[in-house]
Each structure stands twice: as C-alpha cells, then as structure tokens.
Amino acid sequence: MQEMSSFYPFLSFCSTIPHDSILEIGSAYGGTLWAWTQIFNRVTSITLDGGDWGPLNPHGASVIYGDCSDPAVISAVGNSYDMVFVDGDHDETVRDVELYFPKTKIIAVHDIYTFSSAGWAELVRRYDHMEFEGRMGIGLLFKR
Numbered sequence: 001m002q003e004m005s006s007f008y009p010f011l012s013f014c015s016t017i018p019h020d021s022i023l024e025i026g027s028a029y030g031g032t033l034w035a036w037t038q039i040f041n042r043v044t045s046i047t048l049d050g051g052d053w054g055p056l057n058p059h060g061a062s063v064i065y066g067d068c069s070d071p072a073v074i075s076a077v078g079n080s081y082d083m084v085f086v087d088g089d090h091d092e093t094v095r096d097v098e099l100y101f102p103k104t105k106i107i108a109v110h111d112i113y114t115f116s117s118a119g120w121a122e123l124v125r126r127y128d129h130m131e132f133e134g135r136m137g138i139g140l141l142f143k144r
C-alpha cells in the first residue's frame with residue numbers, strides 16, 4: 001500500500017518528533033497500522049469496514065469502525081495526538097484535515113501527488129508544509 005521512497009523517510013521523521021500517539025484515518029487491511037506500532041506507543045484508527053480491501057488486522061491498534069466525518073466518531077476518538085495520518089476518502093482530504101487538526105499539531109496526508117493532489121493544493125495555501133517526495137508522496141502540515 002505504501003511506496004517506500006516517501007514512506008521510509010517519513011517513518012524516520014516520525015521517530016525524531018514526539019511519537020507517543022498517532023491517529024490514522026483510513027486503514028484498509030492494516031499495513032500502515034503495523035508501521036505505526038513500530039514507532040508510536042499508542043495507535044488509534046478510524047476506518048470503514050474493509051469492503052474490497054479485505055479484513056483489517058489492527059496489529060494492536062485501537063480501531064473505531066465508522067465514518068471519520070461522523071460527529072460521534074470525532075468525539076469518541078479523543079482530543080490529543082502527536083500526529084494524525086489522513087488516508088481515508090481522498091476526495092475529502094481537506095474536510096478530514098480541518099476536522100482533525102484540532103486534535104494534533106502535525107497532520108500527514110498520503111497520496112499528495114496522486115489521489116489527494118487537488119486537496120493538497122488547497123491545503124498548502126492554508127498551512128505551513130513539507131513534502132516527502134515519491135510517486136505518491138506524503139505531505140506534512142503544521143499549524144502556523
């Protein structure tokens with residue numbers, strides 16, 4: 001699910017910042033959840049049922065099954081994370097960033113050169129940012 005040219009440098013970056021907790025939006029069968037458990041002490045996921053992606057292996061993460069835009073889900077997930085990784089509905093990347101930025105200082109967005117490119121173009125106008133380059137790309141957004 002991840003292309004390594006951007007993912008490895010991104011993981012290295014994660015290990016250099018406070019990395020107690022991460023919230024992932026969109027987990028499919030759990031590939032990135034495994035990666036987060038190697039770095040973060042507390043891993044939480046919000047994701048829809050597997051569907052075509054197949055069954056989810058949470059790899060020890062706490063999983064909330066639901067739509068990340070549901071107010072009940074937003075409330076249930078708590079308020080404070082070192083990072084939020086946005087990889088859910090790529091047509092709703094801007095919405096998901098705005099909904100979840102109150103819970104963290106850093107948001108990572110996956111697929112910024114492909115599926116989320118339109119949303120990313122909007123987000124870089126609003127926030128300080130950096131990019132881990134690769135075919136798909138991972139972007140970071142920081143609060144000003």
Ligand SMILES: C[S@@+](CC[C@H](N)C(=O)[O-])C[C@H]1O[C@@H](n2cnc3c(N)ncnc32)[C@H](O)[C@@H]1O
Pocket residue numbers: 001002025026027028029030031032033046047048049050051053066067068069087088089
């Ligand atoms: C690209 S996959 C995630 C891949 C995973 N992060 C990885 O790299 O291993 C997108 C996932 O987001 C989920 N998803 C899509 N829209 C969502 C929403 N509104 N709320 C929560 N999850 C959503 C899909 O069901 C799917 O599991």
